[in-house]
Amino acid sequence: MAIAAEHVGKRFGHVEALRDASLRAERGQIVALFGDNGAGKSTFLRILQGIHQPDAGRLVVDDQPVSMTSVRDAQALGVDTVHQDLSLAPDLSVVDNMFVGHEVLRRGPLGRMGVLDRREMTERTEAALRELSINLPSLTVPISDLSGGQRQAVAVARAVMWSSTAVLMDEPTAALGARQSELVCDLMRTVAGRGLGVVVVSHDLPRILAIADRVVILFRGRTALDVPAADLTVPDVVATMVGYGQEESAA
Numbered sequence: 001m002a003i004a005a006e007h008v009g010k011r012f013g014h015v016e017a018l019r020d021a022s023l024r025a026e027r028g029q030i031v032a033l034f035g036d037n038g039a040g041k042s043t044f045l046r047i048l049q050g051i052h053q054p055d056a057g058r059l060v061v062d063d064q065p066v067s068m069t070s071v072r073d074a075q076a077l078g079v080d081t082v083h084q085d086l087s088l089a090p091d092l093s094v095v096d097n098m099f100v101g102h103e104v105l106r107r108g109p110l111g112r113m114g115v116l117d118r119r120e121m122t123e124r125t126e127a128a129l130r131e132l133s134i135n136l137p138s139l140t141v142p143i144s145d146l147s148g149g150q151r152q153a154v155a156v157a158r159a160v161m162w163s164s165t166a167v168l169m170d171e172p173t174a175a176l177g178a179r180q181s182e183l184v185c186d187l188m189r190t191v192a193g194r195g196l197g198v199v200v201v202s203h204d205l206p207r208i209l210a211i212a213d214r215v216v217i218l219f220r221g222r223t224a225l226d227v228p229a230a231d232l233t234v235p236d237v238v239a240t241m242v243g244y245g246q247e248e249s250a251a
């Protein structure tokens with residue numbers, strides 16, 4: 001199993017953002033995390049990223065119980081994130097963006113660390129993009145010259161390059177048109193096909209339901225449903241998101 005959260009609870013003062021949230025992503029699986037506004041999706045994703053620490057429950061990465069107190073902890077366990085805003089630097093090239101926060105150093109002539117090895121960076125970028133069948137017009141243009149779909153692809157490739165266990169995605173199709181959304185969905189399947197677990201938070205129910213293996217629906221901070229995606233239709237998802245049939249169990 002790549003990543004799991006079991007019976008997680010999280011409070012912010014008087015707000016109980018999560019009260020019994022669980023999910024589990026196997027390697028090679030896409031798990032869709034759905035829920036209405038305020039259901040706790042972002043909080044849950046931030047816990048899996050190491051940004052927030054749960055008050056209750058436990059996290060498991062690569063079959064080992066873990067405690068993560070920072071994003072760096074999550075990254076050290078092979079868990080990386082594609083943020084909704086992509087966290088790309090618009091003025092930097094594709095290659096530079098792939099290494100933001102992960103600069104590759106080599107020993108300089110005097111044995112000092114601190115020189116970026118550009119050739120290695122370029123080669124690793126090319127390999128990462130090739131493995132995901134991502135074609136870009138150039139690796140040296142600033143990110144701002146790329147289309148929204150291409151930028152999303154770079155952000156996904158960066159996360160995959162630094163992940164060995166799981167990739168978390170926050171609304172990967174929210175800013176994209178139909179065709180680019182389809183390409184990003186294909187890319188997500190490719191990422192899972194490389195043996196990573198994928199957890200995706202989205203409001204794009206039809207598209208994500210079509211590519212997910214499993215669906216977890218949060219309702220008021222609780223996992224209300226955790227089933228194979230093939231067992232659900234979009235109206236089923238909506239009904240659970242809005243709490244149809246959940247009021248008694250959530251009370």
Ligand SMILES: Nc1ncnc2c1ncn2[C@@H]1O[C@H](COP(=O)(O)OP(=O)(O)OP(=O)(O)O)[C@@H](O)[C@H]1O
Binds near residue numbers: 017036038039041
């Ligand atoms: N840092 C915080 N401080 C206080 N309350 C918070 C904080 N983060 C989230 N909450 C509250 O926790 C609850 C769950 O919020 P969260 O953002 O996780 O939901 P969501 O499902 O991601 O919603 P949306 O789809 O609107 O982004 C909400 O009531 C929210 O106001």
